[in-house]
Amino acid sequence: MFRRLWSATLALFRRRQLEHDIDDELRDHLERDIAFRIARGASPAEARRLAAADLGGLERTRDDVRDVRFLTHVDDLRRDVRFTLRRLARSPAYTALVIVTIGLGVGASTTVFTVIDGVLLKPLPFRSPGELVTLWQTRTTEGMRRDDVPPATFLDWQERARTIATMAAADPWGVTFRRDGSSEHVNAWRVSDGFFAVLDARPWLGRTFRPEDFLPGSTPVVLLDHGFWQRRLGGDPRIVGRSLTFDDGPHLVVGVMPPNFEMPERTNLWQPWVPDSAQRVERFATYMKVFGRMRPGASVADVQAELSTIARSMEGEFPRSNRGVGVSIVSLEDVIIGGRRPLLWTLLGAALVLLFVTVVNVGALHLTRLDRQHRETSVRLALGARRSAIVRPLLVEAFVLALTGGALGAAAGAVGVRVLHVLGPVDLPRLVDVTLDWRAVVMSALFALVAGASLAIVSARRASSQTHEGAPGTRGMTGSRRGTRLRRVAVGLQLALSLVLLIGTSLLVRSFLQVLSADRGYRTENTLSFSTWIYDEYPAVAPREQFVRNVLERLRALPGVTHVAIGSALPLADQITGEDADVVMEGTAVVAGEEPQARGIAVWPSYFETLGTAVRQGRAFLPSDDAGSERVVVVNEAFVRRFSPDRDPVGRMVSVGLMGRGIPSRIVGVVADTRHARLDGPPEPGVYLPWLQRPIEAITFIVRTAGDPDAVAPLVPRTVFDVDPRVALDRMATLDALLAQHLRERTFLLVLLGVFGALAVVVACVGVFGVMSQAVTERRREIAVRMALGAAPQRILGEFAREAGWMAAGGVIAGVLVAAGGTTVISRYLYNVARFDPLALGASIATVTGLALLAALVPSLRAARTPPASVIHRD
Amino acid sequence: MADSREVVQGTLDLLVLSSLRAGSMHGWGIAQRIRDRSSETVLVTTGALYPALHRLEERRLVRSKWQVSESNRRARYYELTAAGRKALGAEVEWWTRFTAGVAGVIAAT
Numbered sequence: 001m002f003r004r005l006w007s008a009t010l011a012l013f014r015r016r017q018l019e020h021d022i023d024d025e026l027r028d029h030l031e032r033d034i035a036f037r038i039a040r041g042a043s044p045a046e047a048r049r050l051a052a053a054d055l056g057g058l059e060r061t062r063d064d065v066r067d068v069r070f071l072t073h074v075d076d077l078r079r080d081v082r083f084t085l086r087r088l089a090r091s092p093a094y095t096a097l098v099i100v101t102i103g104l105g106v107g108a109s110t111t112v113f114t115v116i117d118g119v120l121l122k123p124l125p126f127r128s129p130g131e132l133v134t135l136w137q138t139r140t141t142e143g144m145r146r147d148d149v150p151p152a153t154f155l156d157w158q159e160r161a162r163t164i165a166t167m168a169a170a171d172p173w174g175v176t177f178r179r180d181g182s183s184e185h186v187n188a189w190r191v192s193d194g195f196f197a198v199l200d201a202r203p204w205l206g207r208t209f210r211p212e213d214f215l216p217g218s219t220p221v222v223l224l225d226h227g228f229w230q231r232r233l234g235g236d237p238r239i240v241g242r243s244l245t246f247d248d249g250p251h252l253v254v255g256v257m258p259p260n261f262e263m264p265e266r267t268n269l270w271q272p273w274v275p276d277s278a279q280r281v282e283r284f285a286t287y288m289k290v291f292g293r294m295r296p297g298a299s300v301a302d303v304q305a306e307l308s309t310i311a312r313s314m315e316g317e318f319p320r321s322n323r324g325v326g327v328s329i330v331s332l333e334d335v336i337i338g339g340r341r342p343l344l345w346t347l348l349g350a351a352l353v354l355l356f357v358t359v360v361n362v363g364a365l366h367l368t369r370l371d372r373q374h375r376e377t378s379v380r381l382a383l384g385a386r387r388s389a390i391v392r393p394l395l396v397e398a399f400v401l402a403l404t405g406g407a408l409g410a411a412a413g414a415v416g417v418r419v420l421h422v423l424g425p426v427d428l429p430r431l432v433d434v435t436l437d438w439r440a441v442v443m444s445a446l447f448a449l450v451a452g453a454s455l456a457i458v459s460a461r462r463a464s465s466q467t468h469e470g471a472p473g474t475r476g477m478t479g480s481r482r483g484t485r486l487r488r489v490a491v492g493l494q495l496a497l498s499l500v501l502l503i504g505t506s507l508l509v510r511s512f513l514q515v516l517s518a519d520r521g522y523r524t525e526n527t528l529s530f531s532t533w534i535y536d537e538y539p540a541v542a543p544r545e546q547f548v549r550n551v552l553e554r555l556r557a558l559p560g561v562t563h564v565a566i567g568s569a570l571p572l573a574d575q576i577t578g579e580d581a582d583v584v585m586e587g588t589a590v591v592a593g594e595e596p597q598a599r600g601i602a603v604w605p606s607y608f609e610t611l612g613t614a615v616r617q618g619r620a621f622l623p624s625d626d627a628g629s630e631r632v633v634v635v636n637e638a639f640v641r642r643f644s645p646d647r648d649p650v651g652r653m654v655s656v657g658l659m660g661r662g663i664p665s666r667i668v669g670v671v672a673d674t675r676h677a678r679l680d681g682p683p684e685p686g687v688y689l690p691w692l693q694r695p696i697e698a699i700t701f702i703v704r705t706a707g708d709p710d711a712v713a714p715l716v717p718r719t720v721f722d723v724d725p726r727v728a729l730d731r732m733a734t735l736d737a738l739l740a741q742h743l744r745e746r747t748f749l750l751v752l753l754g755v756f757g758a759l760a761v762v763v764a765c766v767g768v769f770g771v772m773s774q775a776v777t778e779r780r781r782e783i784a785v786r787m788a789l790g791a792a793p794q795r796i797l798g799e800f801a802r803e804a805g806w807m808a809a810g811g812v813i814a815g816v817l818v819a820a821g822g823t824t825v826i827s828r829y830l831y832n833v834a835r836f837d838p839l840a841l842g843a844s845i846a847t848v849t850g851l852a853l854l855a856a857l858v859p860s861l862r863a864a865r866t867p868p869a870s871v872i873h874r875d
Numbered sequence: 876m877a878d879s880r881e882v883v884q885g886t887l888d889l890l891v892l893s894s895l896r897a898g899s900m901h902g903w904g905i906a907q908r909i910r911d912r913s914s915e916t917v918l919v920t921t922g923a924l925y926p927a928l929h930r931l932e933e934r935r936l937v938r939s940k941w942q943v944s945e946s947n948r949r950a951r952y953y954e955l956t957a958a959g960r961k962a963l964g965a966e967v968e969w970w971t972r973f974t975a976g977v978a979g980v981i982a983a984t
Contacts (some may be wrong), residue, residue, distance in 0.1 A: 021941075022925075025902065025951045028944070029921060032903040054921055061922045068929040 022065050026058060080396040088397065094369060097766065098362050099405045104759055105358030106409025106447045111416030112351040112752075114440040116344045120337055125260075127200040128293075132332035133164070133303060135290040139324055146328055148286040150321075151279040153314070154192075157290070157327075160310050163303045164292035168195035170264045171273050171288050174533055175246040176728040177232070182721075185533060185728035186228065186246075189264060190273035198293050199263060206240035206255025213254070213272045221272065222251045226259040228268040247536060264289040283321035285659075291332070304329040324594065343749060346825050350756045353501055357494045357760045359451045361767045362405075363458050364490040366398070368774045370462050391460050398455035406448020410441055423748055484778070487771045488807055494764035495811025496818060499848045501757035503819040504826055506840035507833055508750045511680075514832040515743065521636075521674030521683070522571055523612035524735035528709040529570050530716060531700045531731045537724065541627075541695050548691075548699065550723045552604070555703055558715055563704035565610035568602040568696040571676045572738040581687055582657035585643050586664075598639055598685040599676065600658040602694040608634075608671055610702050618650040618669030626692040631665040637673045639685035656687055658694060665689070679742060680831040700731075709734045749829060761848060764811075765855035772804055772859040783866050793864035800863055804856030808849045815848070816841070887927050888936075889970055890917065892955065892963040895937060899954035901944075902928060928953060936962050 030051055037047035052058065088095040126132060136146045137153060149157075149169065158167045171190040176183050196208035204226055213221050222244065224233070233239055243250040246269075257270070294303055307327040315322045330338075370377075377390055417440075538544035548566060555564045569579070581600025584590050605621040607613075616637060625632050633656055640649045649670060655662035673683035705712050717729055740747075776783075783796055823835045833840065894900070894908040905928070906919045931937045936959035944950035955963070 021951070024949050026925070028901065028948055028950045029903045029925075031946075031948070032901075036903075036907075061925055064922065064926040065929050068926045068933065 018069060019062075019066065022062055026062060026065075030058070077396075080393050081400065083393050084397045084400050087393075088400070091369070094365065095401070098365055098401050099408060101358045101362050101365075101763055101766070102402055102405025102448065102451050103408030103412055104763065105355035105451070106406050106444050107412025107416060108351040108756055108759070109348075109355045109447050110409055110413030110440050110444045111420065112344075112347045113443045114413060114417050114437075115420055116348055117439055117443075120341065120344060124333060124336065126332075129333060130331070131294045131296070132199065133292050133294060133300060134330050134332055134335045135167070135292060135307065136328045136330065137286055138326040138328045146330070149288045149290045150283045150286055151275050151288055152281050152283045153322075153325075154288050154290050155275065155280065156314060157307065157310060161292070161303070161307060163295055163298040163306045165295045166194055166198045167290065167292040168192045168198045169273070169288045169290045170195060173271065174730075175269075175271075176533075176536075176726075177268075178245045179232075181725065183726060183728040185531070185730035186268040187266075188222075188246075188269045188271055189267050190271045192273050195270075195291070198291050201257070201261060201263070203255035204258040205237070206253070208255060208257075209270075209272050214274050216274070220246075220249060220251045221254045222246065223254055223270040224256045225266075225268050225270075226257055226261070229256045232268075264291070283318055300329050300331055323591075342825070342828060343745065346749065347752055349822075349825065350501055350504070350753050353497050354756045354760050354763075355447060355451075357497045357763050359454050360490050360494050360497075361763045362401075362451065363454055364487045364494075364767050365770055366455050366458055367462065367487050367490075368770055370394070370459060371774070394459035395456045398459055399449075399452040402448045402452025402455060403445075405451065406444050409448065410444035413440060413444060423751060484771075484775065487774070491764065491767040491771050492807050492810040492814065494760070494767050495808060495848055495852055496813075496815035498757060498760035498764045499812060499815030499844055500819045500822050501753060501760050502844040502847060503815070503841060504823055505750065505754045505757045506844050507823060507830055507835065507837060508746070508753060508826065510833045510837055510840050511829060511831040512743070512746055512750055515679050515746065518675065518679065518832070519672070520571070520679065521613055521672045522735075524572075524739050526705045526707070526709050527611070527735040528703045528705065528713055528716070529700055529731070529733060529735060529738075530729050531570075531698070532720070532727050532729055533698050534727055535697045537726050538697070544695055544697070545692065547724060547727075548604075548695075551701065551720055554719045554723065555701065555716070558703075558712055558719065560705045560707050560712055561703055562706050563606060563610035563702075565604040565606040565702045566691060566699050567604065567607050567702065568691065568698055568700070569599075569676070570700040570702065570738075571611070571674055572679075572735060572742050579659055581659075582655075582662055583639075583643065583685075583687055584655040584662060586653040586655075595657065595662070596643070598635075598643075598687045600656065600687050600689065602658070602689045602691040602696045604691050607688075607702070610704050611674075613674060614672040616670045616672055617648075618667070620669055620671070621688075621690045623692075625668075625690040629693075631663055631693060632668045632690060633665045634669040634671055634688040635667055636671050636683065636686040636688075638683045639687060640670055642685045654687075656689065658689060659696075679739075746829065749826075761851055764848075765851050768804060768807065768852045768855040769859065771807070772800060772856045773862075775803065776800065776859045776863040779863070780866060783863055787866060796866075797860050797864040800856065800860035801853065804853055804860070807856075808852040811852070812845050812849060816845070886970070887919065887923060888931060889963070889966045890919065891924070891927055891931065892936065892959055892966065895953060895955045895959070896963065899940070899952045901950045901952050905953065931959070935959075 033051035033054065034044070034047045037050055038044060042050065124132075135149065135157060137149045138145055139147065151169070151171070154167075154169045158169075161167060169192045173188040173190045174185055175188050177186045191209070193209065193211055193214045196203075201208070203223070206223075208223060209221065212218055224239070229235060229239060233244075236242075239253050240255060242253050244253060245251070251271075292303070294300075304327075307329060311322075311325060311327045315325065380390060534544060534547065538547055552564045552566065555561060579600050580597040582595035583598045584595055590596070603621065605623050605625070608615060608620045615634075618634070620634060621632070633654065635643075635649060635654075643649075643654070644652060649667050652667050653664050654667060655664050657663070671688070674686065675681070675683055676686075677684075703709070703712060703716070713732060713734075716732065720727060720729060783791075787793070787796070819841075820836070827835060890909050891905060894905050894912070897908070900908065902921070902925060906921060906924055909917055909919050928937065928939075932939055932953070935956055937953045938956050939951050939953050941949055942952050
């Protein structure tokens with residue numbers, strides 16, 4: 001078919017040459033004819049007239065020949081397509097099955113490809129994104145490979161680095177947005193001069209910052225995030241030049257950034273950052289994000305080499321803070337999407353497996369159909385039909401089916417991408433930008449063509465190996481041994497591949513359950529939390545404490561509330577799961593700046609009870625553990641394992657430095673381990689301080705309710721504003737919701753792999769059904785004869801069941817072998833589950849085998865119920 | 876009935892292929908061969924011959940070459956391809972059976 005299209009195309013382009021040739025040929029003919037007639041005795045005029053008449057009018061002949069050249073191709077193709085459509089219309093079930101199957105495979109692959117294309121393959125929306133790098137501080141002695149950067153260190157790097165053309169930093173900040181009597185905490189980034197220039201980011205409205213915005217005494221300015229502008233300000237087009245109140249003063253809005261500009265991370269606004277005198281010498285606290293654009297021609301390795309040298313010389317200059325401090329350069333692209341690559345490639349792999357299963361299945365269906373047409377083909381061959389005339393319609397059929405399936409797949413892909421938007425991890429970068437575009441359509445077409453070509457190859461090989469000998473003689477026998485074997489192998493292959501997907505899915509399910517059931521050390525049900533920052537509102541400790549007491553009292557009085565507490569950090573909430581505290585046990589000597597660390601949290605006495613964290617040893621905090629009494633701490637079990645493995649920790653002294661100098665404190669209790677930041681990792685050592693002794697201004701309120709916490713949530717802001725309308729609330733969420741969000745990536749992978757696996761199993765079972773039906777049809781006569789001779793139906797049933805069993809067994813063995821290697825790709829998602837988990841393996845094998853046998857049962861039963869006489873009569 | 880008649884539809888390909896068995900030939904020569912060998916009972920009109928030749932070439936049963944003829948003109952010569960030879964065999968077989976069948980019917984009446 002391609003050859004014909006090709007020569008037709010060629011003919012169109014070489015039309016002129018072709019017509020010239022035809023003219024020459026006919027003129028040659030005419031002259032020969034005239035010469036011949038003259039030789040036979042005609043007069044030249046007479047000969048000329050007769051010859052022309054014989055040629056049937058030169059013009060007409062020429063047109064006819066030309067038509068042959070052009071139209072045979074087009075005509076043949078049109079006839080083949082019409083023939084194919086008629087034939088397919090005669091077997092609607094087959095046609096629908098094939099199209100839907102191809103549609104499934106193509107749809108899944110297109111969906112996943114679209115996401116990968118949008119997230120991984122399309123370049124970042126910055127000029128020359130390859131030049132952009134991020135700079136991180138490392139402290140390898142403590143396993144910190146990618147830490148944020150202290151402000152003074154950034155300033156030093158900025159001044160010294162030569163391989164980086166421009167460098168900028170961002171300081172995570174939060175401000176209170178006041179409007180119409182309400183206050184809200186909003187995230188902000190304070191960015192250094194040149195931040196937007198480094199990224200070459202243009203504003204959506206207005207302008208970005210100018211050097212004069214960074215001068216002391218200049219008007220405070222803000223640049224708004226597109227989402228914030230839409231959500232909170234109604235997308236007011238005249239916002240630029242207006243003034244909004246943040247914290248305690250008016251800020252001039254200079255611009256709005258474009259949608260999805262999420263740098264360094266999702267935020268609500270940007271402000272100019274001017275380092276204050278303290279920040280100019282701050283080399284301990286790591287909180288700034290640093291970006292740079294490399295000089296053209298410089299590589300990441302070049303930058304790494306130069307910055308490492310700088311870091312080494314800084315170690316000498318600032319030994320107290322910079323001992324062991326290195327630097328790590330990571331390309332921006334790796335930072336934004338690097339972590340998601342395995343997830344997406346895993347999904348693409350699964351989608352391609354599904355596509356492969358569908359193609360194999362369609363191939364097997366197609367073979368069955370070819371066999372059914374075997375007799376017709378034999379007859380046509382015997383009657384002298386050209387092989388190409390038999391193969392061509394098959395090829396056309398393959399491509400008609402594949403392309404229709406592909407179109408269906410593209411449509412399914414469009415739906416699939418929408419589903420992924422809903423399902424996808426919120427923090428999957430750039431997912432919101434992903435839409436089905438022409439690249440995806442091209443990809444579906446390509447997938448469909450692959451499917452079509454596979455079918456075509458199967459058909460062509462089959463038809464061209466068929467002979468016509470003996471065809472009219474053989475009675476209803478259809479199919480060849482080889483074909484049957486091929487189909488069985490195809491079905492076994494499908495079972496194997498769907499088993500691989502199922503094993504992957506069940507391993508993920510097991511891990512998911514493990515993560516869910518792992519002892520988190522706190523309860524999430526009926527628990528509500530929200531945060532607030534009261535640096536500015538309550539600089540003095542006594543009123544700060546009074547504010548907290550008042551709010552807690554009123555929250556406790558709300559209907560349905562059973563427990564209330566505060567803590568400086570909360571499990572599951574990203575960014576606020578705890579600060580690193582330097583801990584030094586009594587009797588151990590540690591070099592300054594190299595103190596071991598534990599997660600430090602300042603908590604209210606009722607914190608453990610409210611979260612349901614068990615006290616294992618000693619006691620929890622008491623209201624009397626306040627500023628006036630002895631400094632005390634409570635530690636968790638992981639802390640004990642690491643820092644006091646051999647001695648009873650209760651009563652021991654430990655120096656704890658939480659955002660400051662270490663203070664000697666007495667350990668009064670041990671609580672259960674809690675999994676804060678990561679649910680699927682080992683618990684980290686943790687140390688709890690009484691908030692009353694360490695009143696940190698970043699506060700998270702925790703409210704436990706008897707009933708639905710969402711019923712209490714609406715009452716909370718009023719309750720807080722009644723105490724003080726100036727404070728801003730943020731991140732109000734139930735712990736259950738935080739947990740769900742935490743598990744989202746896992747859920748995403750699990751659901752998609754599960755859907756692909758389920759589809760693959762269904763498709764494979766359709767294949768089993770098809771092959772078994774075919775086998776039953778083939779052996780109908782034999783069975784009828786045997787039953788007429790007294791064979792028991794159970795025996796017949798048993799034979800077919802055995803046959804299906806062999807197919808399933810082959811598939812299972814092959815599937816387990818493939819899975820043995822294949823599941824390595826998801827090993828990073830496995831938690832407390834071995835890759836060869838017997839339960840997951842067993843359940844998957846049982847499912848595939850069971851469903852395959854079930855699919856085989858229907859045709860086998862039909863065979864067992866064959867009425868002995870009917871078949872003999874029919875032939 | 877007339878002494879000579881136009882080719883029965885469908886047998887033209889057979890005639891053209893058979894006449895090429897003797898070697899390559901141009902269109903006029905093919906018509907001439909058919910006329911001579913059938914003792915002038917089968918006439919191929921040129922209006923039918925050339926489309927048929929080109930169709931056979933499209934189907935790769937014959938191929939054509941331009942040669943310089945005796946009179947120093949450009950002339951198109953056709954010859955059988957391997958596929959053409961095979962197809963000819965099949966067509967001949969079919970034709971033999973067909974004519975034998977027809978003869979049988981005629982003899983019986």
